[in-house]
Amino acid sequence: MIFDDTLIKQIGIEFPYAHTDPWGNKRVFLDNGPGTLIVKRAADAMYKASLEFSSSFGPAFPESRIVEEMQENGYQAVSDLLNAGSRDNIVLSQTATSLLFQISYAIGNECNKRHNIVTTYYEHLANVNPWKELVRRGVAGELRFAQLHEDGTLDMDHLRSIVDENTKVITVSAASNLLGSKSPLKEIGTIARDVGAYYVIDGVHHMAHGILDVQDIGCDFLAVSSYKCFAPKYSGFMYGKKEHLENMKPYSSGKDHAHPRGRWSWGTPDHTKLAAITAMVDYLAWLGSRVADKYEGKYTEFNDRIRMLKIAMDAIDLYEKDISRAVLTGFDDMPGLVNMENIKFYGLGDTNRLDERDPTFAFDVGGKTGQQVAERLVEDYNIAIRSILYWSMSEDFFNLHKPVRASFVHYNTIEEVRYFLNALRTISKK
Numbered sequence: 314m315i316f317d318d319t320l321i322k323q324i325g326i327e328f329p330y331a332h333t334d335p336w337g338n339k340r341v342f343l344d345n346g347p348g349t350l351i352v353k354r355a356a357d358a359m360y361k362a363s364l365e366f367s368s369s370f371g372p373a374f375p376e377s378r379i380v381e382e383m384q385e386n387g388y389q390a391v392s393d394l395l396n397a398g399s400r401d402n403i404v405l406s407q408t409a410t411s412l413l414f415q416i417s418y419a420i421g422n423e424c425n426k427r428h429n430i431v432t433t434y435y436e437h438l439a440n441v442n443p444w445k446e447l448v449r450r451g452v453a454g455e456l457r458f459a460q461l462h463e464d465g466t467l468d469m470d471h472l473r474s475i476v477d478e479n480t481k482v483i484t485v486s487a488a489s490n491l492l493g494s495k496s497p498l499k500e501i502g503t504i505a506r507d508v509g510a511y512y513v514i515d516g517v518h519h520m521a522h523g524i525l526d527v528q529d530i531g532c533d534f535l536a537v538s539s540y541k542c543f544a545p546k547y548s549g550f551m552y553g554k555k556e557h558l559e560n561m562k563p564y565s566s567g568k569d570h571a572h573p574r575g576r577w578s579w580g581t582p583d584h585t586k587l588a589a590i591t592a593m594v595d596y597l598a599w600l601g602s603r604v605a606d607k608y609e610g611k612y613t614e615f616n617d618r619i620r621m622l623k624i625a626m627d628a629i630d631l632y633e634k635d636i637s638r639a640v641l642t643g644f645d646d647m648p649g650l651v652n653m654e655n656i657k658f659y660g661l662g663d664t665n666r667l668d669e670r671d672p673t674f675a676f677d678v679g680g681k682t683g684q685q686v687a688e689r690l691v692e693d694y695n696i697a698i699r700s701i702l703y704w705s706m707s708e709d710f711f712n713l714h715k716p717v718r719a720s721f722v723h724y725n726t727i728e729e730v731r732y733f734l735n736a737l738r739t740i741s742k743k
């Protein structure tokens with residue numbers, strides 16, 4: 314495994330509640346889809362910024378200058394994480410939802426009724442309703458959905474067939490928040506460029522699981538939520554191409570902002586969130602440095618922090634593939650989700666295609682509701698998990714009714730996979 318036992322232990326120290334609940338009991342946390350746990354450094358940085366440096370930002374006095382520096386560091390950290398080229402290409406806002414509405418509003422200012430917008434049947438509604446709204450208000454003509462294969466992956470032939478010269482936007486999730494399927498982001502970027510459409514990515518679900526390099530992907534915008542990636546709630550960040558941030562017309566107070574990002578984010582930015590994001594990015598860079606010896610000669614074209622971040626995200630991706638393999642097919646003495654009796658698994662189960670998925674798994678148990686299964690896992694095994702509505706278009710597409718979702722990240726361990734499968738096997742027999 315790319316992470317050795319020592320490193321796995323150290324990761325556990327960085328996330329003090331990954332394996333222990335707030336009451337000191339051993340637990341397994343498989344509820345990362347609705348939001349990961351926060352890394353301790355980010356919580357500490359936020360606390361310090363809230364208490365010791367709580368003044369507003371600006372050049373007025375030493376404290377305010379430090380607050381401004383915290384903000385700039387936060388934008389720089391995000392820029393490095395996404396390889397955005399410059400912190401000027403980064404905007405902070407409340408949530409990914411607010412950013413996606415902001416992007417759709419700005420693009421809407423360039424739309425007319427002839428235009429269509431193309432998205433997918435595994436989007437989170439946060440990346441459907443902003444575009445639906447443009448159609449509802451008569452700003453754009455039509456919202457089209459690319460279909461999914463039976464295994465929950467995107468039907469690229471269908472996507473291609475619904476794009477035409479009137480497509481103004483192609484917008485996709487980097488990964489489905491319910492099925493875990495990943496979108497082929499570069500390929501979709503080429504399709505968007507060929508017809509001159511904007512390319513907007515909802516990076517929320519995938520950010521915690523692998524590299525998102527906006528220059529390599531070639532997108533116009535990419536929005537992320539901090540709390541899906543080890544940082545605090547109610548903060549989202551986005552990348553926008555410099556010329557778009559400077560020239561497009563977002564929904565704005567119209568004030569004469571010193572910086573284009575001032576027009577894209579509403580009101581005074583929360584520097585405590587930016588301080589936390591910086592600490593989260595520093596954690597990832599630290600993780601990269603711990604496995605850098607396995608990446609000799611790789612990513613050497615990038616400066617030190619960006620290189621460490623690439624290494625970290627690549628290593629996380631590798632580590633999580635081992636997790637996915639174990640979840641799907643189990644161990645010698647234990648079946649996994651695809652071969653366990655009485656389990657109905659939804660999504661891509663082929664372990665030869667782990668490149669096409671994140672470690673997010675939806676399933677049902679025969680004869681039980683998702684709620685009943687989740688309750689047993691919570692109450693009998695202290696596994697944090699749930700069965701809810703996931704706000705995913707894929708629920709309607711596949712006619713799913715609140716399946717259980719087990720969503721893993723890199724602080725989960727192979728032993729936890731075994732514990733989860735064992736618990737599920739017992740519950741599914743009863």
Ligand SMILES: Cc1ncc(COP(=O)(O)O)c(C=O)c1O
Pocket residue numbers: 346347407408409410411437439440486488489490515517518537538539548549
């Ligand atoms: C894939 C995806 N996109 C967007 C969102 C919305 O994020 P936020 O809560 O930051 O608006 C979520 C939240 O669950 C999500 O899973």
